[in-house]
Amino acid sequence: xxxxxxxxxxxxxxxxxxxxxxxxxxxxxxxxxxxxxxxxxxxxxxxxxxxxxxxxxxxxxxxxxxxxxxxxxxxxxxxxxxxxxxxxxxxxxxxxxxxxxxxxxxxxxxxxxxxxxxxxxxxxxxxxxxxxxxxxxxxxxxxxxxxxxxxxxxxxxxxxxxxxxxxx
Amino acid sequence: xxxxxxxxxxxxxxxxxxxxxxxxxxxxxxxxxxxxxxxxxxxxxxxxxxxxxxxxxxxxxxxxxxxxxxxxxxxxxxxxxxxxxxxxxxxxxxxxxxxxxxxxxxxxxxxxxxxxxxxxxxxxxxxxxxxxxxxxxxxxxxxxxxxxxxxxxxxxxxxxxxxxxxxxxxx
Numbered sequence: 232x233x234x235x236x237x238x239x240x241x242x243x244x245x246x247x248x249x250x251x252x253x254x255x256x257x258x259x260x261x262x263x264x265x266x267x268x269x270x271x272x273x274x275x276x277x278x279x280x281x282x283x284x285x286x287x288x289x290x291x292x293x294x295x296x297x298x299x300x301x302x303x304x305x306x307x308x309x310x311x312x313x314x315x316x317x318x319x320x321x322x323x324x325x326x327x328x329x330x331x332x333x334x335x336x337x338x339x340x341x342x343x344x345x346x347x348x349x350x351x352x353x354x355x356x357x358x359x360x361x362x363x364x365x366x367x368x369x370x371x372x373x374x375x376x377x378x379x380x381x382x383x384x385x386x387x388x389x390x391x392x393x394x395x396x397x398x399x
Numbered sequence: 400x401x402x403x404x405x406x407x408x409x410x411x412x413x414x415x416x417x418x419x420x421x422x423x424x425x426x427x428x429x430x431x432x433x434x435x436x437x438x439x440x441x442x443x444x445x446x447x448x449x450x451x452x453x454x455x456x457x458x459x460x461x462x463x464x465x466x467x468x469x470x471x472x473x474x475x476x477x478x479x480x481x482x483x484x485x486x487x488x489x490x491x492x493x494x495x496x497x498x499x500x501x502x503x504x505x506x507x508x509x510x511x512x513x514x515x516x517x518x519x520x521x522x523x524x525x526x527x528x529x530x531x532x533x534x535x536x537x538x539x540x541x542x543x544x545x546x547x548x549x550x551x552x553x554x555x556x557x558x559x560x561x562x563x564x565x566x567x568x569x570x
Contacts, residue, residue, distance in 0.1 A: 275437050277437065280439075280441070291533065297439070318436075325443075327479065371437070383477060384530065387440060387443075389438060391438045392437055392439065394434065394436070397431060399430050
């Protein structure tokens, strides 16, 4: 009789021990997902009309510099680029009596393009980093110097500069 | 048996996940861009001017000379087409006697730069094409005439005068 009692007690203790481990450390996981949309925004200056050319007052070469306005880019992506292109391949143009007359100019774009550059060919910046929420601001400017000896043909000259930001 | 069923279930989940990755990568491969243009306009005003160093009154020696240099005219123009210098004479290309009753006239012709023998019996229009340099185009102007001693029809002694006006114009 004594033998039987001891075996029963040991079996009970063993069973409860096995179940005890399962109840001490259960585990479960939850997956969290958030989507951040790509954002690339561009603001360019309004159309610009120059008012300071007075050829009749010029006695020689005269330098002109026009501050067109600020170009602002906002991007939450790295590796975006900004490009400048000209409809007239880098010249202001007018047509008088079916003849085209041009004024060549150069552009600068803040720190992105600090060397005056002709838009005879399109220009593209190096890849840029994600911007702050206020964006990256660069001033667009146009410059040219009139001839020391020759007048420009009278007329209204124009060109359109297209600013493009892109991210592959 | 329980283990075998779980194994089958695991395979299904893995395949679905791979498909999602592939689809999303294609969407991310597209170029994102924005383009905006700004137009720049500048007006070059017309430049058209004439100036001269001629004195208001130029004496003409008809006794000792057959020509009188009147001065220089400088014209500035930024018009590439054809513009005109119009020369008009008050007395229709003749020096007219000033004394009342003297109807004699002393004829002459006008010269403008290299253009000579310009008859001012009516307005003369000289066509000039092209922009001038910023320093302008300068023309020597004057009159040619027959010496008094060589006139076929002499004129009485008097002062003879005319008034000449030069105008530049773009049609």
